[in-house]
Amino acid sequence: MNDVFTGKLVRLSAFDPEEMSKAFTRWNLNSEYVRLLSSSAQPMQSAKSAAKWMEKEIEEMSPANYFFSIRTLAEDKLIGGLGLDVVNWPGRDAFVGLGIGETDYWSKGYGTDVMNVLLRFAFTEINLRRVTLTVFEYNPRAVRSYEKAGFRHEGHLRNYLNREGRRWNELYMGILREEWIELNNHAPSAAEDGG
Amino acid sequence: MRDLFHGELVRITAEEPEARAKSEVRWQRDTEFHRLADGDAAQITSEKKIKEWFEKQAEQGFKPERYPFSVRTLDEDKYIGFFGLWVDLIHSVAWVGIGIGERDFWGKGYGTDMMKLCLQYAFTELCVQRVSLGLHEYNPRALRSYEKCGFRLEGRTRKDIRREGRRTDTLWMGILREEWEALQK
Amino acid sequence: MFDIQTQLFEGPDIRFGPIDHEKDPEIESKWTHDSEFMRLMEVNPARPMSAAMVKKQYEKLEKQVEENKNLYYFTIRAKADDRLMGKALIQWIEWTNGNGFLQLGIGAAEDRRKGYGSQALRMLLRFAFAELNLFRVSAIVPEYNEGAIALLKKFGFVQEVCRRQSLERDGRRWDLLVFGLLNDEWRNQA
Numbered sequence: 236m237n238d239v240f241t242g243k244l245v246r247l248s249a250f251d252p253e254e255m256s257k258a259f260t261r262w263n264l265n266s267e268y269v270r271l272l273s274s275s276a277q278p279m280q281s282a283k284s285a286a287k288w289m290e291k292e293i294e295e296m297s298p299a300n301y302f303f304s305i306r307t308l309a310e311d312k313l314i315g316g317l318g319l320d321v322v323n324w325p326g327r328d329a330f331v332g333l334g335i336g337e338t339d340y341w342s343k344g345y346g347t348d349v350m351n352v353l354l355r356f357a358f359t360e361i362n363l364r365r366v367t368l369t370v371f372e373y374n375p376r377a378v379r380s381y382e383k384a385g386f387r388h389e390g391h392l393r394n395y396l397n398r399e400g401r402r403w404n405e406l407y408m409g410i411l412r413e414e415w416i417e418l419n420n421h422a423p424s425a426a427e428d429g430g
Numbered sequence: 431m432r433d434l435f436h437g438e439l440v441r442i443t444a445e446e447p448e449a450r451a452k453s454e455v456r457w458q459r460d461t462e463f464h465r466l467a468d469g470d471a472a473q474i475t476s477e478k479k480i481k482e483w484f485e486k487q488a489e490q491g492f493k494p495e496r497y498p499f500s501v502r503t504l505d506e507d508k509y510i511g512f513f514g515l516w517v518d519l520i521h522s523v524a525w526v527g528i529g530i531g532e533r534d535f536w537g538k539g540y541g542t543d544m545m546k547l548c549l550q551y552a553f554t555e556l557c558v559q560r561v562s563l564g565l566h567e568y569n570p571r572a573l574r575s576y577e578k579c580g581f582r583l584e585g586r587t588r589k590d591i592r593r594e595g596r597r598t599d600t601l602w603m604g605i606l607r608e609e610w611e612a613l614q615k
Numbered sequence: 616m617f618d619i620q621t622q623l624f625e626g627p628d629i630r631f632g633p634i635d636h637e638k639d640p641e642i643e644s645k646w647t648h649d650s651e652f653m654r655l656m657e658v659n660p661a662r663p664m665s666a667a668m669v670k671k672q673y674e675k676l677e678k679q680v681e682e683n684k685n686l687y688y689f690t691i692r693a694k695a696d697d698r699l700m701g702k703a704l705i706q707w708i709e710w711t712n713g714n715g716f717l718q719l720g721i722g723a724a725e726d727r728r729k730g731y732g733s734q735a736l737r738m739l740l741r742f743a744f745a746e747l748n749l750f751r752v753s754a755i756v757p758e759y760n761e762g763a764i765a766l767l768k769k770f771g772f773v774q775e776v777c778r779r780q781s782l783e784r785d786g787r788r789w790d791l792l793v794f795g796l797l798n799d800e801w802r803n804q805a
Contacts, residue, residue: 274709274712275709275710275711275712276711297494298495298519298520299494299519321519323658323659323781323782324494324517324519324556324659324660325555325556325557325660325782325783325784326557326658326780326781326782326783326788327522327783328778328781328782360520361520362520362521362522364780364783364788365778365779365780365781367778367781389776389777389778389779390774390775390776390777390793391775391776392714392751392753392775392776392793392795393751393773393775393795393797394750394751394797395712395714395751396712397711397712397713397750402750407776407778407793409778409779409781411779411780431650431651431654431759431784431785432785433650433651434650434654434661435648435649435650435661435663441648442648442663443648443663444644444647444648444662444663444664444665444668445665446665446666446667447665447667484667485667488665488667488668488670488671489671491668491671491672491675492659492662494659494660497660497662499662499663551660553786554784554785554786555660555661555784555785556660557783557784611786
């Protein structure tokens with residue numbers, strides 16, 4: 236294993252509040268992006284306020300929380316952010332949240348690549364058993380990307396969101412370690428130990 | 431599902447800060463107990479300070495890497511001791527510390543019953559893959575009890591404790607999840 | 616539909632009430648010493664709490680209710696003597712979407728299977744749909760909690776999500792289920 240944080244198109248890098256908060260406020264001007272990412276309406280936050288919040292999150296980090304910046308390998312460009320939160324330790328289950336703020340990088344395989352890197356980190360470094368995510372019905376691009384990475388559909392909360400005068404489902408997807416191992420043809424030793 | 435909190439002789443409790451401090455202050459002054467349980471130098475702390483420490487713990491709430499428990503006897507509901515699990519979450523292994531402060535309850539199977547409850551908790555609720563512990567070589571009663579529970583001696587650090595002018599070893603033991611499960615059958 | 620005068624917080628044998636910071640911590644502390652109750656209520660490792668810890672938890676809860684405005688918490692109390700019997704809450708409320716997650720539990724084993732859970736859920740749903748005007752409510756339940764699953768289904772909840780093998784307890788893995796009920800569905804049941 237050379238670098239668990241590097242994929243084919245992207246690498247995960249350190250989350251720097253100053254850089255990230257500026258990018259964050261810029262990305263959040265794009266309401267389409269905001270609505271793909273958040274279920275509830277967020278007030279527009281200044282870079283200063285966002286940086287402060289991010290710094291607090293980093294301070295309160297525990298083995299249960301991970302956040303990364305997403306950078307392209309080609310130009311080392313910051314294109315998005317990624318978070319992983321372990322919600323249950325005995326079950327070793329975590330929620331992942333991913334957002335690519337630079338719209339030029341949509342529909343080009345970046346999302347799938349990020350998710351592949353994340354899953355490898357989750358299953359071989361944090362030793363998780365499953366990774367969970369939620370995605371909105373009106374985000375088919377993300378759904379396809381997650382399906383490609385190996386996530387399976389686990390149901391949806393009906394009519395969970397109310398936007399533009401109609402209701403939308405919130406989809407749940409999950410991938411088990413055994414499934415990921417099979418997809419990636421890892422050596423049996425990775426699957427042996429139950430933990 | 432099995433009852434996690436009740437064994438054959440003891441049950442797991444969360445004691446109030448005042449009750450814990452009252453007992454701790456006595457146990458702390460019992461040199462023999464202290465030297466069996468601990469590696470650090472004997473200390474004397476006021477009951478007030480101990481109570482404050484436990485109150486602070488209550489304020490902070492639970493942490494996913496630390497599980498302290500108090501223990502009471504089933505027949506007389508007497509608060510006799512404690513055990514705690516420290517979990518390495520990434521590697522899914524736990525360290526246990528255990529002690530019976532009330533010396534009247536030494537050598538009567540209470541410690542073994544406590545450890546059995548502790549292992550059941552570690553393997554079926556925390557779902558770790560192994561439990562480790564350390565003990566002083568001059569504590570053969572504990573060694574026997576742990577062996578009864580399934581722990582295996584894995585090593586020793588030589589002469590790393592010095593007390594009463596003598597050097598003694600620390601013994602290290604461990605039990606794997608599959609070993610514990612096999613014992614349950 | 617009920618009229619404005621019909622009590623939201625009164626059932627046949629139980630009522631919803633506020634936290635009693637003097638009396639409740641000791642009672643709730645006792646419940647937490649029952650591993651069965653804890654495993655039904657909590658997905659995190661079951662552990663007993665001292666009354667001191669419960670008191671601190673109540674304080675954090677009330678602070679959250681006040682500051683975040685996305686949580687409603689009730690104690691379930693016996694009408695006869697006002698004793699604490701359980702808890703009922705709606706949390707993670709997203710007002711723009713009209714969603715919330717509900718949770719309820721009857722603390723003492725001898726108080727369960729007596730219909731108090733049904734009474735409490737009926738009141739909680741009316742509060743959610745006819746007072747908070749939520750569009751839908753969700754409930755997260757481990758697959759081994761057959762009592763809760765039966766109760767939810769009785770009230771028309773539909774299983775919507777199955778988070779496969781999300782939990783591990785007592786030597787095996789379990790699914791975590793999410794149930795949902797829409798306001799329309801609730802309304803049509805009356």
